[in-house]
Amino acid sequence: MNEPTTRRAPARLLTTAAIAAGLAIGLTACSTGGSSGPAADDPTATAKPHGYVEGASEAQEPQVRLLAVSATGATAVHDLLGGETTELDRIDAPEHSATDGRFLVTSTGERTTIVDGGAWTVDHGDHTHYYAAEPRVVGTVRGGGPVEVHSSETTTTITWPDRGEAVALDRAALGQGDVEETARVDATVLLPFGEQLVAGTTDGVRVLDADGAPAGAQQACADPAGGIVTRAGAVVGCADGAVIVDADGGAATVALPAGADRPTAFSARSGRPTVAGLAGDRGAWLLDSRERSWRLVETERPLRAVTAVDDEDEHLVAVDDRGRVVVVTASTGAVATTDPLVDPDGRPLLQLDAQRAYVTDASGARVHEVDFADGARVARSIDLPAAPVAFAEVGL
């Protein structure tokens, strides 16, 4: 299962352990002077240093980075805050890719590679944690083809829809460089949701326990394709709409109008309840997973990629069939469009956070940073070592 590629030995890991040792001194200080302590003859007793996540540090703001892979598998990380670019180990030349906001998963026909962007966010409701660690190539999983990836705080799921196979992996282990499979499911959609899994299978949408065994609701869903987890539920796309499973395990179908072109993928700013998908050649669907309603946003040109910001202005960011970035302000209907930036014939790569969207340049080793709140202004153009065919914004 696990075929690890070469791993780097980042110098910073040593520094982190040294800091952990320093913290241990402070931590164990107590109100009285010391007599001799318990002997640490068992190093495993202190093998988990005090702190947050092994090898990671917490930051005050999202540690956003771009993780990019070239057509030959050259892999690089660009720090969007500091501006530095670091090259990682070369991986298989990617044919397909997907990201969960921390890991970039790429695949060939035969195998799938997981790269850790080393930056992620954990949302705890009233507060948020931002982490930074060393990026690295984690390892590979046998089996390839088009791939999707989704994560909760503890679990990462990888799905190969064409083969109807999916796995759940231990996310903490992935973060430490190990691929540890916790469940394997026959499904075209697999989402981690709380302590459970939500699967789109030939039997419809099923709630599974962490080991992949049926554990709850089952809801009819023809031809399940595309899924996303929001704060309001786990969403699975179906031929006639979407099934939404809520935190209590209840499942409900939100139907599309009869005859509508269904979306087969959903995309949104991390965690937000309103998600977007393509509506054939007419524009985009917005699915509000909290209100459980669909809304069609029609565009002048057919879209190739779309994602929802779900901010106060209800921005929607898309790439059209001419390679232009299109920003729709759904609250007012205003539309702003860039010049053609993206190769209209390739599969457009579009990522975004609360303030900026990122698209790959049509012709070169560049990524454009678009300020969607400011009339689709190109805020920066970021040079990379090679033209990306797979990329992810991580730290989300």
Added chain:
Amino acid sequence: MRRARIAAALALAAGVVAATAGCSSAGSDRPLVAVTTNILGDVVTEVVGDAADVMVLMPPGADPHSFEVSAQEAARLRAADLVVENGLGLEEGVARHVEAAASDGVPVFTAGDHVEALEWTTEDDSGPDPHLWTDPARMVDVVEALDGALRDAGVEPSGTDAYLDELAALDTAMSDAFEGIPEDRRALVTNHHVFGYLADRYGFRVVGAVIPSGTTLASPSAADLRDLASAIDEAGVPTIFADLSQPARLAEVLADEVDVHVAIRSLATESLTQDGDASTYLGMMRSNTSAIVDGLSIS
């Protein structure tokens, strides 16, 4: 190769712990009080005086939501005479160790059980606000209840009365200091999420705002700053309180792009530091009070 190097580093870490960790388990016959957060650790240390050894689990400067403990400390926790925790969901990383100690029969004192808790709400979620220490009056309630819990656990605290006096003096000092801020300026525009209790006690409004991130500041526009600028405008304050990696850059951009002129200060929030003003609970509260008063009084 990587594994070997990490193992070496961890062995070093273990060695350091061995050399310094043994403050009280051996060689002291006093009772042991284990405390989760370093803020409560300071308070408990003041209250018990010489009557017990106090083991504080959370390192200076750590985040109370996410710090974890070693197997060794978890073992000592289960052997403690009393465990003191904040509760209300604060200590996510050590909650299971506290539960394990409780199931071993160790009495657990939960500060949050002894105060009137506030609720936080977002559009998707809600829960009790655990950051009760930002109100010294609520800390009085905690200390009064703690005194009883210590006595029940066989610890005769010697510092309760003196510390209650300190808390009363702190409360008075904060009230007096905040009185000097014009009422319409008693607003905290902030990305800190801990000041709900302080606001509740002293009549502040907490104005949450989207603080533009580092990527925004690289190439900002007025649109990026609109939310923050309108929050500042509405609050009518000359200072905002935010934890930022580039506060000077944000202030400059606010002035250039939207003609909003504010100072940006950060406050001590949920962890005591090793040294300095915020190395004790009382010191942290006093330094935050003067930062707020100074920040909101400038013209």
